[in-house]
Amino acid sequence: MKNRLRVLRAERKWSQADLAQKLDVSRQSINAIETGRFDPSLPLAFRFARLFETNIESIFSDDEEVIS
Amino acid sequence: MTSILDIPRFAMSSLIVTKEREHDMRFCRRELSTYQRRSLRFINIMMGICIALSIVLQAILERHNLSMPIRYGIAILAITPVLATIFAIARYLRGEKDEYMRNLVVASMLWGLGIVLTADIFFSYVEPLTSVVPFGNISLDIFVLSASATLEIKLWRNQ
Numbered sequence: 001m002k003n004r005l006r007v008l009r010a011e012r013k014w015s016q017a018d019l020a021q022k023l024d025v026s027r028q029s030i031n032a033i034e035t036g037r038f039d040p041s042l043p044l045a046f047r048f049a050r051l052f053e054t055n056i057e058s059i060f061s062d063d064e065e066v067i068s
Numbered sequence: 069m070t071s072i073l074d075i076p077r078f079a080m081s082s083l084i085v086t087k088e089r090e091h092d093m094r095f096c097r098r099e100l101s102t103y104q105r106r107s108l109r110f111i112n113i114m115m116g117i118c119i120a121l122s123i124v125l126q127a128i129l130e131r132h133n134l135s136m137p138i139r140y141g142i143a144i145l146a147i148t149p150v151l152a153t154i155f156a157i158a159r160y161l162r163g164e165k166d167e168y169m170r171n172l173v174v175a176s177m178l179w180g181l182g183i184v185l186t187a188d189i190f191f192s193y194v195e196p197l198t199s200v201v202p203f204g205n206i207s208l209d210i211f212v213l214s215a216s217a218t219l220e221i222k223l224w225r226n227q
Binding site for chain 2: 026029032033036044
């Protein structure tokens with residue numbers, strides 16, 4: 001699954017640690033999600049969407065969706 | 069002369085972020101929450117007790133001809149820290165809010181079990197022909213070492 005977390009984070013000038021703190025997860029989690037090594041659960045994806053004040057689809061996209 | 073106030077705010081913030089990132093990478097393990105650190109420390113201590121106890125009890129069994137009731141007692145003593153470790157891990161997983169860390173711990177345990185199973189099958193063929201230590205005596209040690217090593221590698225890879 002692809003995501004725009006790095007871009008959204010950079011727009012707000014947040015470090016991975018800042019984002020992790022805001023979501024109450026470890027920085028490793030943020031790094032793993034950003035690099036695509038770990039796909040977040042739906043509740044965590046909703047928390048990302050709420051924090052960035054957008055919808056889930058604009059943060060996360062399916063690989064097949066990107067290809068098409 | 070340029071004072072610190074003359075440095076643009078953005079440059080300052082990026083400088084701070086870079087410093088933070090360097091700090092984070094260097095002390096990756098310190099980013100674990102108090103709950104994670106406390107739980108992992110407790111699990112490590114219990115696993116250490118398991119290994120130490122298994123070595124001591126095996127040595128006792130090899131040197132002394134013990135009666136069956138005492139052997140049962142020793143067996144119960146040997147499994148007590150193992151059960152405590154299992155309960156500690158279960159409690160940690162239930163309380164862990166960070167799903168990625170939960171995933172890492174479960175994956176590490178599965179790697180540990182997989183390596184033990186692989187080694188068990190391998191030694192079951194080799195053991196009768198060699199004078200190596202019986203596998204049953206070191207299976208717990210292999211599990212602890214491989215699960216801990218996997219967790220460390222996964223945390224290190226994700227710095």
